[in-house]
Amino acid sequence: MRFAFTDDQIAFRDAVRELLEKECTPAHVREAWTNATGRIPGLWEKLTDMGVVGMLAPEARGGLELTMVDLVLILEETGRCAAPEPIVETAAFGVPLLERADRTVATARTLVPWADTADVIVTEAGRFERDAVELVARPSVDGARRLFEVRGTPAPVDGDAIAAAFDRAVVGTAAQQCGLAQRMLDMTVEYTKERRQFGVPIGSFQAVKHHLANARIALEFARPLVYRAAATLDPVHASMAKYKADEAALMTARAALQCHGAIGYTTEYDLHLYMKRSWALARSMGDGRLHRSRVGAAIL
C-alpha cells in the first residue's frame, strides 16, 4: 500500500498550477463571463501543448498514455482557478471514449456547458457532431459556464463505454470541487487575517475560526476518497468521492461567504466566481442524492 502521488505526478501538477496562476487569474475568469465563448482565449491551446488535454490518450494518438491518478491532480488545479474550459469533459470523459486527443468534447447528463465551442457533444441520448445539432442557450448562475440544450438526432454510443466515461467525469468533477474548496478556504483565511473589527482581525474570533475549521475538515476527508476513486475507477468509489467533494465545496462556499460578510456578497469581489462554480458542479455529473443512491444500491 502506498496511498500517495509520485514526485513526477506532483511536479506535473505544480507545472500546471504555475501555468494556471498566470493564465487563469480571476481577471481572466471575469473576462470569460462577458466574452463570446465563456472560455479564456488561448488557454486551451496552452493546456494542449502541456499535454494536459491528451493525458489519457495513447502515445500513438498524440497522448501521454497516463492514468486518471495522474489526471486527478491536474483537474483539482483547474477547479482551484475555476478554469472555464471543458477540461473534465474532454480530458477525463471524452479522450478515452473517442480514443483521440484532438477533439474538444462537451458533455452532461442534461444541460451541456460549452457545447457551442466543442467538436463533439455527448449526452445520455447519444453522440452529436457539433454542426449537426441545434443548440439552445440557457443562462447559468456561473456566467462562464455557457449552457445549452442540445437538440438533434444522436448517433448511438456504447453504453458501457459511456458509463465508464461518466464515472471518470464524476471523479474529475469531484477533484475540481476539492480545488474550488481549497481556493475559497485560502481566500477566506487571508481575508479574516486582514479584516479588522472591534480592533482585532476577525480571524481571531472563535465563531469565524470554527466555520473555517469545519470547511478544512470536510476537505481533509473528501480528498482521499477522490484520489482513491481515481485509482480504482470503481463507480461506487466515484460516487462516494463526488458526494463528499460536493459537500466540502458547498460547506466551504457557505462558510467563505459568511466569513467575508458583505464584501463577499458583491460581484466586485472574486469569491463569487468560485462559489457559483461550486454550486453548479454540485448538481452536475450527478448530485449528492444520485450518488448516495448509487452507493446505497451497492451496500444495502
Place this chain on the structure above:
Amino acid sequence: MDLSFSPEENTFRAECRAWLEVNVPRPALPSGDTRAGFTAHLEWERALFEARLAVVSWPQEFGGRDASLWEWLIFEEEYYRAGAPQRVTQNGIFLLAPTIFEFGTPEQQARVLPKMASGEQTWCQGWSEPNAGSDLAAIQSRAARDDAVGGWRLSGQKTWTTRGAFCTHLFGLFRSDPDAERHHGLTYFLVDLASAGVTVRGVERLDGDEGFAEVFLDDVFVADADVLGEPNQGWAVAMATTGSERGLTLRSPGRFLATAQRLIDLYHSRGDDPQLRDRVVAAYIDAEAYRWQTFWTVTRAVEGVRAGAESSMVKVFWSELDVRLHELALDLLGPHAELLDGDTGAWMKGYEFALAGPIYAGTNEIQRNVIAERVLGMPRR
C-alpha cells in the same frame, strides 16, 4: 499509488481473523467500566497477549511482533469486525506507551512495557483536575522535591480519570516548579496507585458505570526512576501523548467501519425504512472517508512525515461520526431506542459512550481552535 496490501499483510489479516473468530468471547463481556467487567476484560487481554496480539506494533522484546503501521491497521479492522471487546488497557498501550517509547529510559521501557502489554499493570491518565479541563496548563497538583530519598512527593487531585477505580497505575502531570506558570515547570510522573497517600473514589458516568474516578494524592512518594522525560519538561512530553490521543492510534478506522456495518444490519432488521436510507448510506461513506484519510496519513507517516496539528481534524471527525452513527441507530430503533436490554440495548450504551468523544482528549471546540490557528494559520487573538 498502490492500493493493495502485500501477500504478507493478507496472511497476517487471515491469521488475525481466524484467531479472533475462535477466541472472541460470546456472549459479549459485561462493560469493562465496572469492576466485574474490568476483571473479565483483563482475562481477555491476557489471551490476546499470549497470542501476541495485544500490542502487535511493539517490538518483540516488549510483547509485540514488530508489526508495521499497516499491519496494525489491519489488526484493528479485524478486531472490530469480529466484535471483540473494548480494550480496557487502551490508555496505557495507546497513550502512555508511545510516550515511553519516545522519552522513557531503557530501564523504564523494560520495567513498564511488558507488564502493560500483558495487562498485569493497567494505566489510567491523570491529567484533568477540578480546575483544569480543556485548559490543561492550569493544573495545580504539586510535586515537591525530596532530595533525602531521591524522589518527589505528589499532592493534589486528579479527576474524570477513566477506569481510575480499577487501574493499578496512573500517568500524569504535576507542577514541580512552584514559581513557574502555565505549561512551564511541569513534570510527567508514573504513579503506583497502591502507594501510601493515594485515595481513589469511583464516579458514576452518564451510562451508570463507575467508569470515572477522582484520584486524591496526599504526599505520595514517587522515585526519580518514575519521572518520564526530564523534570520540568512535562508539557513537551505530554504533548507527544495528545497527538496519539487525538489521532489514529486511539480510534482506528476499523471501529467505525464495524459500527457502520452493524448499522446496515440494523437497518435491514428494522425493515429498510426508506426515510432513513439516505442517512445510513451517508454514515457508511463517512466511515469509508475516515479509512482512506487514515491510509493517506499512514503512507506519509511510513515515509517519515510526522502528523502535527492535523490530528485535531481527525479527532473532530471520528468523534462526531461516532455520535452520528449512534444517533442514526437510535432513530432506526424508534420507540425501542431507550431500551437497555435485548439485542439492541447496546446501541443506547454505545450512544452514551460516543457522546463523550467530542468532550475528552480536548473538546472539539479546542480542536477547532487548533485547526484554525495551527493548520490554517489564523490569528490566536
